[in-house]
Every structure is written in C-alpha cells, then in structure tokens.
Amino acid sequence: MEASITLKSLAKKKNNDIILADLSLGIESKSNHAIVGQNGAGKSTILKILAGLIEKDAGTAYINGKDISTRQAETKIVIGYMPQHIDLDNEMTIFENLMIFGRLYGVSNELLKNRILKFSDIFDYKNQLLEYPKKLTPGILRTIQFTRSIIHNPEILLLDEPTSKMDPKNKIKVWEILDTEGKDKTVLFTSQDFDEVEKFSDRISILHHGQIRMDGSLDKLVGVTKGLSKYQIRFKDSVPDGIIDSIGQMPKILKPEINGKILEFYSNERKFFFEVLKEVIMSDISDIDMDFCKLIDLYLGLIGSKVE
Amino acid sequence: MNIILQREYLIFKHNIIFYLCLWTLIPMIIYLFISFPFSFYIKLPNGISYLNWSSVGNWVSASSTLSFIISMNIASKYIDENSYSRTMLCTPISNKEHLLGGLIWSLIMGFIQLIFSLAITLSFKSANLFLLDILLIIIYIIPIIILISNIGFLIGLSCKGGLIRIIISLIFFLFIYFSSGLFVPLNNGLPYIFTLSPIYLSVQNIQAIMANDSSMISSSLILVFISILFFIINLVISFKVFKS
Incomplete structure (x- = not known):
C-alpha cells in the first residue's frame, strides 16, 4: 500500500x-x-x-x-x-x-x-x-x-x-x-x-x-515475544522466602518479581510454570493467573521497566 | 484574511459594551488626567488655548494606544502554545494573511477610537474644526496608527512574558507621548534628532491644521514607508516565531 x-x-x-x-x-x-x-x-x-x-x-x-x-x-x-x-x-x-x-x-x-x-x-x-x-x-x-x-x-x-x-x-x-x-x-x-x-x-x-x-x-x-506469557501466583499469606532465588536459577523464567502477595514471572513454555508451581505447592495459594504478553507488556519491556 | 477579521469581529461583538466604554473612557481620561491639569501650567504663545492645542495629543495617543494594545494582544496569542490562534496556524492560511488580518483589525479599532476621540474633544469645545480639517487630520493620523500597530505586533511576537510586554509598552508610550510634542510643546531646546521623527512631524502638521497653517504630507508618506518596513520585519519574524 x-x-x-x-x-x-x-x-x-x-x-x-x-x-x-x-x-x-x-x-x-x-x-x-x-x-x-x-x-x-x-x-x-x-x-x-x-x-x-x-x-x-x-x-x-x-x-x-x-x-x-x-x-x-x-x-x-x-x-x-x-x-x-x-x-x-x-x-x-x-x-x-x-x-x-x-x-x-x-x-x-x-x-x-x-x-x-x-x-x-x-x-x-x-x-x-x-x-x-x-x-x-x-x-x-x-x-x-x-x-x-x-x-x-x-x-x-x-x-x-x-x-x-x-x-x-x-x-x-x-x-x-x-x-x-x-x-x-x-x-x-x-x-x-x-x-x-x-x-x-x-x-x-x-x-x-x-x-x-x-x-x-x-x-x-x-x-516477537514467541508466545511469551505472564504468570501470576497469588498467595494467601505471603510469598515463600527465597522463592525468587530458586526460580531465578530455572532456565527460561524471566523477570521473577514479588508484588505484595503475588509472584510474577514470564516464560515461553508452560512446563516451566509447572516447575515453579511444584516449588510453591506446599504454600497456601489463593489464585493462579496466566495471560499472553500484550502490547503493554511489550511496551514496558522496551522502555526497560519489565520484560526485555 | 477575511476569516481572521471575521473571528475578531465575533469576539468584538461579544464584548461590544466593553469596547464602547473603552472608546469613550480613553479620550476622557486623557483629557481629565493629562490635558486638563497641564492646561494650568503650560501657556502657549499667540494666545492659543492649551486645551485646544492638546486635542491633537488626545486623538493621536488614544487611537494609537488602542490599536497598539489590540495588535500586541493578537500577536501574543500566536506565541501561546495552548491558544486557538496557535492551532489556526495548522490551517492553509498564510502567515501574511494572519499578520494582515491582525493589523487591519487593530487599525479599524484604532480608527473608531479616533472618531470617538474627535467627537468627545469637539463636544468639550476644546477644538473648533471644519469638516475638511477633520478629514485632513484623519488622513494624517492613520499612518501613525498603522506604524504603531505594526510596532505592537512586533512586540507581541517577540516578547514571550506578559510582564516584559507591559514594561516595554510602558516605556514605548512614555517615549511616544512626550517625545512627539503630543502634550508638551517641544519647540524650544528640542534635540535635533527629535525633529527628524516622522511622528513628531506629523503631529506638527496636525497642529498646523488646527492653527489654520499649511501642512505637508511628506511625513505621513515616510510613516507609511516605515510601516511597510515593520510589516516586512514582522513577516520575517513570524516565519521563525510561528513555528518555534
């Protein structure tokens, strides 16, 4: 055109x-x-x-x-x-x-x-x-x-x-x-x-x-995100100690972060989400959420505050 | 350009009472606070009445002050980033048309002020004139209004701050009011440079008409020429300012 x-x-x-x-x-x-x-x-x-x-x-x-x-x-x-x-x-x-x-x-x-x-x-x-x-x-x-x-x-x-x-x-x-x-x-x-x-x-x-x-x-x-998804695990009381360090070691887990009682991270493959879930399964989980990357995530990543 | 004038007319229409008050009050204020008190101290030769003589000052200062303020106000709106005038610059109207529209409008308003000033001073019987004299006086004053409108536009375009604009205008008017023999006779001891001022020469010509003496149109032609120069300067500046 x-x-x-x-x-x-x-x-x-x-x-x-x-x-x-x-x-x-x-x-x-x-x-x-x-x-x-x-x-x-x-x-x-x-x-x-x-x-x-x-x-x-x-x-x-x-x-x-x-x-x-x-x-x-x-x-x-x-x-x-x-x-x-x-x-x-x-x-x-x-x-x-x-x-x-x-x-x-x-x-x-x-x-x-x-x-x-x-x-x-x-x-x-x-x-x-x-x-x-x-x-x-x-x-x-x-x-x-x-x-x-x-x-x-x-x-x-x-x-x-x-x-x-x-x-x-x-x-x-x-x-x-x-x-x-x-x-x-x-x-x-x-x-x-x-x-x-x-x-x-x-x-x-x-x-x-x-x-x-x-x-x-x-x-x-x-x-361009190749199916990158955003995962959120909400805990009843608090996010388990040391979880960021342990899931940070996992391959293809991007930007793990704690926001209050929510653990957030990004990954291209769902199996890694299950790996994280195994780590925290003993804790009191109140909700789980997953969404494909949207424009806002891409934008925030590009301007350097979240996913790269 | 017609649309620019139409816009100014619409604004005027909504503020007509304000303008009527302005047209009436400006010459009265000048008469009461300048001409009248000065008449006790300034004695003119050959028994000419000061109130009669200073009517010229009233006409020139009232009409040029108003057209100066209006043209400066119109110009300053163009440099205000959040103004309607500024957004009008994205339309296909050229800078020349914006400028001409603003200047013609301020000239019209100054001209109406002149008519009001003439009517008021003549009703005070501070000037006795025939119709032909009045026409001649108008012809001499219009080039002064044109020049001062152009200067007003230039100040409006060049000065961003409102306070700076006020200070510059104040200095400018004090200079014009008292260096052109509008209210104080400058015949004795006037520096030579002042006698070359076309505004001073035009004022002298108008005063000559009042005294039934002969006058020369050359000073008015010089004023028109200077006005054209200022218009060109405004146009050049507008190309820079309108896009900054």
Whole structure:
C-alpha cells in the first residue's frame, strides 16, 4: 500500500534535549496508525511537525508525497489536527469556534452548519452550541475539538490522545466515527490507552527516546515475544522466602518479581510454570493467573521497566 | 484574511459594551488626567488655548494606544502554545494573511477610537474644526496608527512574558507621548534628532491644521514607508516565531 505520510531521518531538539533522533517512518494510506510512548517521548512533536506547528531541525517529512516544508498550503489543507490540550477560544461560542475553523479550510457556511449539527447531535452537545467553552467540561470540549479536526472532512487525521478526558460513551463514538467517516482516511494518533491502541490500530509504533523502537501490526509486535506469557501466583499469606532465588536459577523464567502477595514471572513454555508451581505447592495459594504478553507488556519491556 | 477579521469581529461583538466604554473612557481620561491639569501650567504663545492645542495629543495617543494594545494582544496569542490562534496556524492560511488580518483589525479599532476621540474633544469645545480639517487630520493620523500597530505586533511576537510586554509598552508610550510634542510643546531646546521623527512631524502638521497653517504630507508618506518596513520585519519574524 502507498504511504500517506513519510518521515525520513526526522530530528528535533528542544534546548539541549533530543526529542526526535533520526526518526524514519512510513504511514500507509487509509490506515489507523498509533504511536505509543512515555510522556516526553516525542509523540506530540511528530504530530506538531506534520501539522506545520513546529519546525523540524533535520530530515524531511512528506504528506501524499509532498514535502511539508516547501508545499505547506497543499499539505495543510488535507490535514485535520487535534492537539492534546484544550485550545478552544473562550471569547467565542462553540458554534463560532467550529465555524471559524471550517471557514479557514474554505468550507462553505451551509456545509459547515450541517456538519456542526451532525456532530453535535452525535456527541450530544447540540444544546451547548451557543455556550462559551469555559462553561463546559473538559470531556465535552475534547469531543468539540475532535469535531473541529474532522469538520472539513480531511484526508489525513492527526489526533493527539484523541479520547483523553472523554467519558467511555464518547470514546466509543469517536472510534465509531473513525470507523465510518474515517474509513477512507489516514489516521495517525497517539495514545496512552493500550486497550484502545490494540483495538483500533492497524499498525503501532513504539517510540522511546525519540526513536521508533518497534513498529508493525499488533500480531507482528506480539509475535516477537514467541508466545511469551505472564504468570501470576497469588498467595494467601505471603510469598515463600527465597522463592525468587530458586526460580531465578530455572532456565527460561524471566523477570521473577514479588508484588505484595503475588509472584510474577514470564516464560515461553508452560512446563516451566509447572516447575515453579511444584516449588510453591506446599504454600497456601489463593489464585493462579496466566495471560499472553500484550502490547503493554511489550511496551514496558522496551522502555526497560519489565520484560526485555 | 477575511476569516481572521471575521473571528475578531465575533469576539468584538461579544464584548461590544466593553469596547464602547473603552472608546469613550480613553479620550476622557486623557483629557481629565493629562490635558486638563497641564492646561494650568503650560501657556502657549499667540494666545492659543492649551486645551485646544492638546486635542491633537488626545486623538493621536488614544487611537494609537488602542490599536497598539489590540495588535500586541493578537500577536501574543500566536506565541501561546495552548491558544486557538496557535492551532489556526495548522490551517492553509498564510502567515501574511494572519499578520494582515491582525493589523487591519487593530487599525479599524484604532480608527473608531479616533472618531470617538474627535467627537468627545469637539463636544468639550476644546477644538473648533471644519469638516475638511477633520478629514485632513484623519488622513494624517492613520499612518501613525498603522506604524504603531505594526510596532505592537512586533512586540507581541517577540516578547514571550506578559510582564516584559507591559514594561516595554510602558516605556514605548512614555517615549511616544512626550517625545512627539503630543502634550508638551517641544519647540524650544528640542534635540535635533527629535525633529527628524516622522511622528513628531506629523503631529506638527496636525497642529498646523488646527492653527489654520499649511501642512505637508511628506511625513505621513515616510510613516507609511516605515510601516511597510515593520510589516516586512514582522513577516520575517513570524516565519521563525510561528513555528518555534
């Protein structure tokens, strides 16, 4: 599939901190691409560079094959951008906030009115269209920002944590809209919600220290763990003494840890779990849990706090 | 650019009472706290009334102060990372249009302030003018407003902190108010450099109109030329600032 967005050796520094370092990435046309990473990993910076809000220090970025630095007008018109923070104008009503933004993209008044009414109906803020943003809750304001990003029906959507602060009902509506209206759009979004990322993205990039550490579909990413599973044994009273030392000696047992009354470890093969179970069978076990590695485990492993 | 103006108009519409108060109060405050007290101490030659003479100062200072504040406010919103103006920069509107929109809006507001100032000072009978004189005065004052709006935009774009902006504006206005002969006659002992200031020369021209003397348009043309230079500087700075 052709790439809608291409980043080549992108670099960005802020003061003396490296935000993005030699970052290259291709985002397929009409796909949902998620970027996950720690706070300050550079997720928002990528979106801001693509939206034309900040200048990159090095590298090139293309949107539909057009360089964003030299063909700004052509690239900006196909983009819809939703920032992470609430940036609505408190001196204008919600309706005016949306109207002005749509007009900046050259959308006719009539079409804008129809789209504003449509989305306000979906997100249930129709009665608040003539209110000022300062009177509304952050959750509703986020849905209005989402509406603003999609109001001109852009080809590419850059969404910075689009569902943060929203209630579960509106979160679902956002993804439903992206599923229907956004079917023929390229969606690049950042998120801290791993369940959402697993559910709604075709491809995921894990960003760490300004570089893409892993990139691919969820199956491909989880596939690299080769069936690695996370095991948990919960004890009634406490975890037996010296258990970490004894199971640490076992082959293919990764990262044994004690969290309160729970013994946690990772392994590719179930037989090693039974080996551990034999070690602790005499203790008072209250529960056993096993789960295949998820994106969150992979992410935590990559950023160095858990499985490597 | 029309959309930028439309946005400013919507904001204005929601604050119309505030602006009406501002347009009325600024010339009254200048009259009450500058012109009126100074009239007891400053005596002008040839029996010219100081209140009459200082009306020029009232018109120029009121209109330029307002347009300066508005253009600075518009510009400063662009450097606030969490503002609507900042996000507007991701739309296909060019920097030039953002700049022109902001400057034209501040010029419109300054112009309305000028009309209010003229009406108020004329109602105080501190100036007796014919319609043609008023038109000529407006033509002389508009280039001053344009230049000061441009300077306001420059300060708004360049200074990040609100406090720094206030201090710079205060120094700037003290300089403009008292180095251009707006409220204190500077004919005697004025350093030569001040006489070259196009704002000073324009003010002199307006005062000449008030005294039924002849005036020269050259100073206003110089002001327009300087304004264009400032606009170019603003445009260059905007390319750097809007993407920082």
